[in-house]
Amino acid sequence: GAVVSQHPSRVICKSGTSVKIECRSLDFQATTMFWYRQFPKQSLMLMATSNEGSKATYEQGVEKDKFLINHASLTLSTLTVTSAHPEDSSFYICSARVDGTYEQYFGPGTRLTVT
Amino acid sequence: AQSVTQLGSHVSVSEGALVLLRCNYSSSVPPYLFWYVQYPNQGLQLLLKYTTGATLVKGINGFEAEFKKSETSFHLTKPSAHMSDAAEYFCAVSDGEGGATNKLIFGTGTLLAVQP
Numbered sequence: 001g002a003v004v005s006q007h008p009s010r011v012i013c014k015s016g017t018s019v020k021i022e023c024r025s026l027d028f029q030a031t032t033m034f035w036y037r038q039f040p041k042q043s044l045m046l047m048a049t050s051n052e053g054s055k056a057t058y059e060q061g062v063e064k065d066k067f068l069i070n071h072a073s074l075t076l077s078t079l080t081v082t083s084a085h086p087e088d089s090s091f092y093i094c095s096a097r098v099d100g101t102y103e104q105y106f107g108p109g110t111r112l113t114v115t
Numbered sequence: 116a117q118s119v120t121q122l123g124s125h126v127s128v129s130e131g132a133l134v135l136l137r138c139n140y141s142s143s144v145p146p147y148l149f150w151y152v153q154y155p156n157q158g159l160q161l162l163l164k165y166t167t168g169a170t171l172v173k174g175i176n177g178f179e180a181e182f183k184k185s186e187t188s189f190h191l192t193k194p195s196a197h198m199s200d201a202a203e204y205f206c207a208v209s210d211g212e213g214g215a216t217n218k219l220i221f222g223t224g225t226l227l228a229v230q231p
Contacts, residue, residue: 004158006158032217034218034219041226042223042224043205043221043222043223043224044159044205044221046218046219046220049218091156093158093159095159095219097217102147102166102209102217103161103164104217104219105161106151106158106159106160107158108157108158109156109157109158111156
């Protein structure tokens with residue numbers, strides 16, 4: 001149980017285009033999901049907290065207009081990187097918190113490369 | 116504010132030797148503490164967690180960690196390293212049940228190498 005999937009696992013896009021990444025909790029409900037960014041050989045940096053049915057809460061320094069988050073259902077959150085640039089290339093990881101608990105389960109990550 | 120410090124960005128041990136990965140935390144509220152493992156190009160897998168109760172917690176793959184409040188530490192150990200243990204390990208803290216957000220704050224990670 002407690003499986004989180006991400007799609008796609010890897011994406012290459014051209015500079016200026018937008019990319020959508022999906023995060024799904026497969027066997028549990030998650031009112032709250034989290035989006036992280038990880039640069040090579042570095043730790044995970046929390047970008048935003050995604051709440052079903054309400055606006056996401058962004059961490060300081062994260063551009064909410066560039067990283068659009070939509071949490072439309074109890075099992076799906078999406079992160080859209082708008083007008084992507086090479087500096088947005090990174091490994092994006094989501095996690096989902098099991099409702100009623102403190103436990104978070106992580107997706108396998110999405111490798112974004114912007115050319 | 117909460118923070119996590121992992122001493123040693125790289126640790127190398129011989130197969131069969133003791134593994135010790137260090138983690139110290141800072142928290143103004145009783146913390147929840149976690150260890151995660153990450154294999155290359157993959158997400159994070161929970162190894163073990165401390166919330167309340169017994170301070171020595173056992174996790175998967177033979178790992179365990181002890182919460183020491185007086186030392187603000189949560190070091191990860193394994194008696195005998197296996198080649199498959201080679202990975203990146205992250206310590207994390209959250210503000211626990213009833214906390215404002217249950218956000219996880221991660222340390223910078225420790226890359227464990229296991230030599231044959």
